[in-house]
Amino acid sequence: xxxxxxxxxxxxxxxxxxxxxxxxxxxxxxxxxxxxxxxxxxxxxxxxxxxxxxxxxxxxxxxxxxxxxxxxxxxxxxxxxxxxxxxxxxxxxxxxxxxxxxxxxxxxxxxxxxxxxxxxxxxxxxxxxxxxxxxxxxxxxxxxxxxxxxxxxxxxxxxxxxxxxxxxxxxxxxxxxxxxxxxxxxxxxxxxxxxxxxxxxxxxxxxxxxxxxxxxxxxxxxxxxxxxxxxxxxxxxxxxxxxxxxxxxxxxxxxxxxxxxxxxxxxxxxxxxxxxxxxxxxxxxxxxxxxxxxxxxxxxxxxxxxxxxxxxxxxxxxxxxxxxxxxxxxxxxxxxxxxxxxxxxxxxxxxxxxxxxxxxx
Numbered sequence: 093x094x095x096x097x098x099x100x101x102x103x104x105x106x107x108x109x110x111x112x113x114x115x116x117x118x119x120x121x122x123x124x125x126x127x128x129x130x131x132x133x134x135x136x137x138x139x140x141x142x143x144x145x146x147x148x149x150x151x152x153x154x155x156x157x158x159x160x161x162x163x164x165x166x167x168x169x170x171x172x173x174x175x176x177x178x179x180x181x182x183x184x185x186x187x188x189x190x191x192x193x194x195x196x197x198x199x200x201x202x203x204x205x206x207x208x209x210x211x212x213x214x215x216x217x218x219x220x221x222x223x224x225x226x227x228x229x230x231x232x233x234x235x236x237x238x239x240x241x242x243x244x245x246x247x248x249x250x251x252x253x254x255x256x257x258x259x260x261x262x263x264x265x266x267x268x269x270x271x272x273x274x275x276x277x278x279x280x281x282x283x284x285x286x287x288x289x290x291x292x293x294x295x296x297x298x299x300x301x302x303x304x305x306x307x308x309x310x311x312x313x314x315x316x317x318x319x320x321x322x323x324x325x326x327x328x329x330x331x332x333x334x335x336x337x338x339x340x341x342x343x344x345x346x347x348x349x350x351x352x353x354x355x356x357x358x359x360x361x362x363x364x365x366x367x368x369x370x371x372x373x374x375x376x377x378x379x380x381x382x383x384x385x386x387x388x389x390x391x392x393x394x395x396x397x398x399x400x401x402x403x404x405x406x407x408x409x410x411x412x413x414x415x416x417x418x419x420x421x422x423x424x425x426x427x428x429x430x431x432x433x434x435x436x437x438x439x440x441x442x443x444x445x446x447x448x449x450x451x452x453x
Contacts, residue, residue: 093431094121096158096169096194097424098151100187101179101207102248103128103143105150108420109162109169112428118217121162123414123421126150132287137277138247144182151190158420166198171434173427176204177449179248184445192440201434203427204443208451210422211382212242212255213429215409217421237377237407243367246383246418247273247288250363252319252370253451255380258429261452264370265319272359273385275323279330279355283348293352294388300353301390309333309358311365319370326358360391364398371406381410384417 099106105126111119128146132138159165174191177184188204195202215236240255241264250267270278273290280289285296312325330351334342341347371379379399386392392410399406415421435443 093170093428094164094168095171095173095424095427096155096166096200097173097205097420097427098187098191099175099207099210099418099420099423100147100151100183100190101175101177102183102418103132103138103146104418105147105154105187106418106420106423107151107154107158108424109158109164110421110424110428118425118428120217120421121164122158123419124154124158124161125419126154129288136281136287138180140180140182143180144186147183147186151186166194166200169198169200171427171431172200172202173205173423173430174202174443175207175210175423176443177207177446179207179445179447181445181447184447188443188445192443195437195440199437201436202440202443203430203434205423205426205430206449206451207418207423208244208249208251208253208382209261209430210426211244211246212253212261212380213258213426214382214411214415214419214422215380216425216429217411217415236380236409239374239376240378240380241367241371241374241376242380242382243363243386244382245272245363245385247271247277247290247385249383250321250323250385251451252366254370254374254376255378263450263452264374265321265366267321267323269322269324270327272321272323272363273383275327275359276355276385278327279351282327282331282334283351284343285348290385290388293356294390296349296352297356297390299349309354311358311361314362314365319366321362321366323359323362326355330355356388356390360388360394363391364395367395368398368402371403376406378407378409381408382416382422386410387413387416 097108108123109121242253250271252265254262276290312322
C-alpha cells in the first residue's frame, strides 16, 4: 500500500509518501516540508491567515516534489491521509480541501488523522532502528510495550496521554494556558531573540550548563497531584525579571545565556516531574515522546537519566529530530493505523476540520 499524507495544521506544509507492507514494515518514499519559519521570523510568530495563504502556495509544488522523489504518480496512491485537527482551522481546511480534490479526481479513499496521534505513532517508524540512549535491546523487537505514557509537547500542545494500545488513548493532563513551545517562543521574544524561540534558547542554554545561574524562575504546578501544566506564569516571571534589569544588563550576553539556561531547565523540570509521575502511577512500560519541543537534546538526556534511576525497566522512545516537528510522515503512519476509517471519494464532503479535536473523550 502507498499512502500520500498531507499535514497543514499550523505553519509547515508537509507532504509524505509512505509504502507499507502486510507485516507492518514502512518504507519512506518521500517526506517533504515547506517551512514558514522565515515568515514567522518576519512577524514574530504564526498568523493563521498568512499561514493559510502560504499553504495554498506551497501545497501543489510540495506534492510535485514528493511525487518526483518517490518516482511515482498519483495513480499509484492507494490511500490519502490528511490532518483534520487539532490545529489552526484556516490551515487545516486548506489541507483538507486539497486532499478532497485529489481524492475525487483520482478516486482515492481519504482518511482523516488526528495530529496528536501522528506525533505518537511516528515512533513506530522502523522500531528496530529507533533512537535509544543506550544499547539495551527492546523487550519485544519491533514492538512498543503497552501501557505507555506519551508526552506530546510542541508550540500548540502540551499533553500527557495514556496509550493503552494503538487507537486507545486517555488524556491524563494538559496545559491550562500556554504550551511549553509557546512559552519558549514568548520568553525568547522578551529576551530579544528570534522566532522560533525553542531552538535558540536550547543553543544558548548549552553555554550555561553546569554554571550556577543568579536567577531562579518558578516551576509552575510542578508539585500538584494532577498531571496538568501551566506555563504562562513562567513567561510572566521572565518578563518581570527582565524588566528589573537595566538596559545594559538586559542586552548582555551573560544575562541572556543565564536566562536561557534557567528557562529551559524550568520547563524541563516540570515536564519530567509530571511525566515520570504519570508513568509510575499507571505502570507504564514505555514512555513515548512526540512534538517539536522533544527535539530538545537536554530534555531527552535528563529524562533518560531520571528513568534509569527511578524506573530502569521502562523503555524510552523518541523520533528522529526531523520527525519531531510537524511533518507529513507522521500523518502517513497514523493514516496506516486508521485505514479502516477511510472515506470513499464520493463521501469526502463529510470530513471537516476541527481545531480543538481531542485524542480521547
